[in-house]
Amino acid sequence: MSSLLSIKNMSVNFDTPRGSLEAVRGVDIEIPAGMSVGVVGESGSGKTVMCRAAMGLLQGSTVNRTGTVIFDGHELTAMSKEQVRELFGSGMAMIFQDPLTALNPVRRIGVQLSEGLRVRLGMSKSDAMARSKELLELVRIPNAAAVLKSFPYQLSGGMRQRVMIAIAISCNPKLLFADEPTTALDVTVQAQILQLLRELREDLKMSMVLVTHDLGVVAGNTDYVAVMYAGEVVEYAPTKKLFADMRMPYTEALLNSIPRVDHKSGTRLTVIAGRLPDPTNRPVGCSFAPRCKYAQDKCTTDHPELKTDPDGHIYRCWFPIGESL
Amino acid sequence: MEKLKFWLQRVAQLFVVLLLVTFGVSLLVRIIPVDLATIVMPVADENQRAAFRASIGLNKGPIGYYLQWLGNFVQGDLGKIYYSGGTETVSGHLIKAMPRSLLLMAYTQIFALGIAIPLGVLSAYRAGRRADRVISNTLFIFSSIPGFAIGLILIIVVGTKLAWLPTLGYATYSEGIWEHFKHMIMPVLSLSFGLISQYTRLLRADMIASLREDYVTMAMSKGLSDRRILWQHVFRPSSITLFTSAALSMGGLIGGAIVIESIFATYGVGFEIFAAIGGRQYIMLQSSVAVIALFYVFFNLVVDIGSGFVDPRTRDRRTNV
Ligand SMILES: Nc1ncnc2c1ncn2[C@@H]1O[C@H](COP(=O)(O)OP(=O)(O)OP(=O)(O)O)[C@@H](O)[C@H]1O
Numbered sequence: 001m002s003s004l005l006s007i008k009n010m011s012v013n014f015d016t017p018r019g020s021l022e023a024v025r026g027v028d029i030e031i032p033a034g035m036s037v038g039v040v041g042e043s044g045s046g047k048t049v050m051c052r053a054a055m056g057l058l059q060g061s062t063v064n065r066t067g068t069v070i071f072d073g074h075e076l077t078a079m080s081k082e083q084v085r086e087l088f089g090s091g092m093a094m095i096f097q098d099p100l101t102a103l104n105p106v107r108r109i110g111v112q113l114s115e116g117l118r119v120r121l122g123m124s125k126s127d128a129m130a131r132s133k134e135l136l137e138l139v140r141i142p143n144a145a146a147v148l149k150s151f152p153y154q155l156s157g158g159m160r161q162r163v164m165i166a167i168a169i170s171c172n173p174k175l176l177f178a179d180e181p182t183t184a185l186d187v188t189v190q191a192q193i194l195q196l197l198r199e200l201r202e203d204l205k206m207s208m209v210l211v212t213h214d215l216g217v218v219a220g221n222t223d224y225v226a227v228m229y230a231g232e233v234v235e236y237a238p239t240k241k242l243f244a245d246m247r248m249p250y251t252e253a254l255l256n257s258i259p260r261v262d263h264k265s266g267t268r269l270t271v272i273a274g275r276l277p278d279p280t281n282r283p284v285g286c287s288f289a290p291r292c293k294y295a296q297d298k299c300t301t302d303h304p305e306l307k308t309d310p311d312g313h314i315y316r317c318w319f320p321i322g323e324s325l
Numbered sequence: 326m327e328k329l330k331f332w333l334q335r336v337a338q339l340f341v342v343l344l345l346v347t348f349g350v351s352l353l354v355r356i357i358p359v360d361l362a363t364i365v366m367p368v369a370d371e372n373q374r375a376a377f378r379a380s381i382g383l384n385k386g387p388i389g390y391y392l393q394w395l396g397n398f399v400q401g402d403l404g405k406i407y408y409s410g411g412t413e414t415v416s417g418h419l420i421k422a423m424p425r426s427l428l429l430m431a432y433t434q435i436f437a438l439g440i441a442i443p444l445g446v447l448s449a450y451r452a453g454r455r456a457d458r459v460i461s462n463t464l465f466i467f468s469s470i471p472g473f474a475i476g477l478i479l480i481i482v483v484g485t486k487l488a489w490l491p492t493l494g495y496a497t498y499s500e501g502i503w504e505h506f507k508h509m510i511m512p513v514l515s516l517s518f519g520l521i522s523q524y525t526r527l528l529r530a531d532m533i534a535s536l537r538e539d540y541v542t543m544a545m546s547k548g549l550s551d552r553r554i555l556w557q558h559v560f561r562p563s564s565i566t567l568f569t570s571a572a573l574s575m576g577g578l579i580g581g582a583i584v585i586e587s588i589f590a591t592y593g594v595g596f597e598i599f600a601a602i603g604g605r606q607y608i609m610l611q612s613s614v615a616v617i618a619l620f621y622v623f624f625n626l627v628v629d630i631g632s633g634f635v636d637p638r639t640r641d642r643r644t645n646v
């Protein structure tokens with residue numbers, strides 16, 4: 001199967017006053033065309049940075065990205081900013097974590113929705129507006145004409161997220177990054193938004209990278225899962241395979257910490273005892289060692305290498321579950 | 326309804342400010358330890374002086390004096406300027422001086438904003454890089470030279486040595502557009518330098534803060550060009566402080582250009598105030614300050630109304646006051 005997006009040995013460092021912060025470390029990941037890939041991990045594990053870096057959205061003198069990103073035959077990491085920009089909208093698009101901060105507070109929804117159509121697809125102002133209204137209807141926003149004229153602060157959280165989805169899909173992207181599209185919403189709205197994303201993906205034949213820290217969301221919405229820990233992808237497998245036969249102790253811990261029914265939206269997964277290692281000062285051995293119940297001496301001295309099972313299941317652990325127990 | 330209440334409250338507040346300011350100035354005029362009558366009528370006898378004092382209310386207490394002045398002021402009688410030979414009305418002087426000051430102020434603002442906005446946007450976009458450093462260093466140097474010094478340097482170099490521009494006076498439109506601008510260029514430059522660096526710094530700081538916002542990354546992910554993002558997404562939410570400070574500096578520019586107007590003898594309000602102080606024309610001073618206070622209050626209202634246009638969120642917030 002061909003990959004739509006392939007990320008090879010990508011690392012992202014931020015220069016901070018406290019030194020270099022390695023937010024993403026040597027990530028290798030393939031997003032197969034037409035598939036939905038989940039990215040899970042605790043808060044701060046580098047999910048957002050990985051997605052933004054893959055698209056080339058991290059800018060500024062403090063950002064250093066290394067490695068290779070190939071999207072749909074284009075080697076993004078070898079292209080200029082202007083060339084990559086040509087691929088935005090109709091190639092790649094992104095839904096952001098918080099729809100309130102990701103929509104411009106002083107511009108009307110209609111303007112924010114139609115400008116991509118005008119710039120990327122060359123539509124006229126009135127065509128773009130008409131199309132914007134259709135897009136709002138497509139994401140099931142009632143009273144679309146009025147919403148076009150509103151400002152983001154006048155809409156509810158769920159409506160704002162729908163608007164953002166409408167913006168992201170407006171130019172029919174091949175790949176949609178959805179960065180925690182439901183974290184900021186309450187539970188019933190979460191379900192509606194996930195349903196909407198499933199349908200849109202079906203209709204528009206989009207591939208999707210679905211970032212979440214909720215394994216429950218992953219189970220119902222993805223074909224593959226990448227588990228991130230401390231900036232690394234520590235396990236990658238087809239979703240069914242992962243749940244049936246997980247190899248990483250971290251994934252197991254994550255699964256055991258799946259939020260209870262009374263889990264309120266927005267609460268972070270901090271149920272695994274201990275915390276993520278300091279990203280400016282990572283342990284030499286396995287990053288998970290201080291919190292891992294399977295850890296042995298080797299784990300604290302040697303950084304585990306990536307291993308690939310014959311069936312393509314990838315993980316990064318010296319003592320994977322189901323092997324040396 | 327809520328909105329109406331907000332605006333009524335706002336206007337009432339500003340009205341109180343106006344009364345306090347004018348009363349304060351009126352007190353100051355009373356406190357000055359000289360007898361106005363002796364100054365404006367040096368050769369008159371005591372009866373004439375007493376009549377003069379009574380005519381402007383100086384025989385009453387501070388409040389009575391203020392009320393009499395206020396009563397005249399609201400009817401358009403701003404008092405008189407006294408010469409040894411006779412009198413002229415304050416309003417006559419201000420009516421002539423005001424358009425000159427307003428034009429000087431308008432040109433100064435347009436020029437300062439016209440330079441500061443591109444500079445601020447550019448230096449935020451290139452923050453920390455060479456263009457940004459060159460801009461901030463240059464502006465720092467210019468902003469540390471006071472306006473009157475710039476004025477004097479301009480007069481010496483451009484006015485006298487090169488003889489390109491007239492160093493004194495004012496020309497109306499009817500004397501020719503070019504003639505008019507020739508008289509304005511140097512005063513405008515002298516007033517602008519400080520403003521340019523102030524405005525650039527404000528805009529740069531706000532733009533840098535806005536550039537970190539998620540909606541900028543979002544705009545990038547739509548495939549918009551940097552130029553479009555800067556101007557359409559970042560400039561507007563970042564310009565509120567800039568326009569507020571520009572509007573508030575208007576009030577100051579109308580009367581506050583005293584030194585520059587005097588150096589270039591543009592015969593604007595600032596010049597009139599300068600002359601009033603020199604000539605001990607305290608009624609003139611009091612009424613001019615009141616007129617300037619009126620302008621301050623007016624531009625305050627402009628800021629209130631304008632910020633609602635720049636940031637729609639403030640419009641609704643107001644109803645929750
Ligand atoms: N612009 C930046 N400059 C410096 N450090 C950053 C920057 N952006 C992110 N980081 C750091 O990189 C690490 C990874 O952050 P990231 O936002 O990718 O986490 P995440 O997995 O998306 O978490 P969450 O679930 O909270 O969204 C964090 O330690 C964060 O503090």
Ligand code: SF4
Binds near residue numbers: 250294
């Ligand atoms: S390498 Fe060791 S510490 Fe790391 S996850 Fe595997 S068993 Fe645990």
Ligand SMILES: [Mg+2]
Binds near residue numbers: 097180
């Ligand atoms: Mg994130």
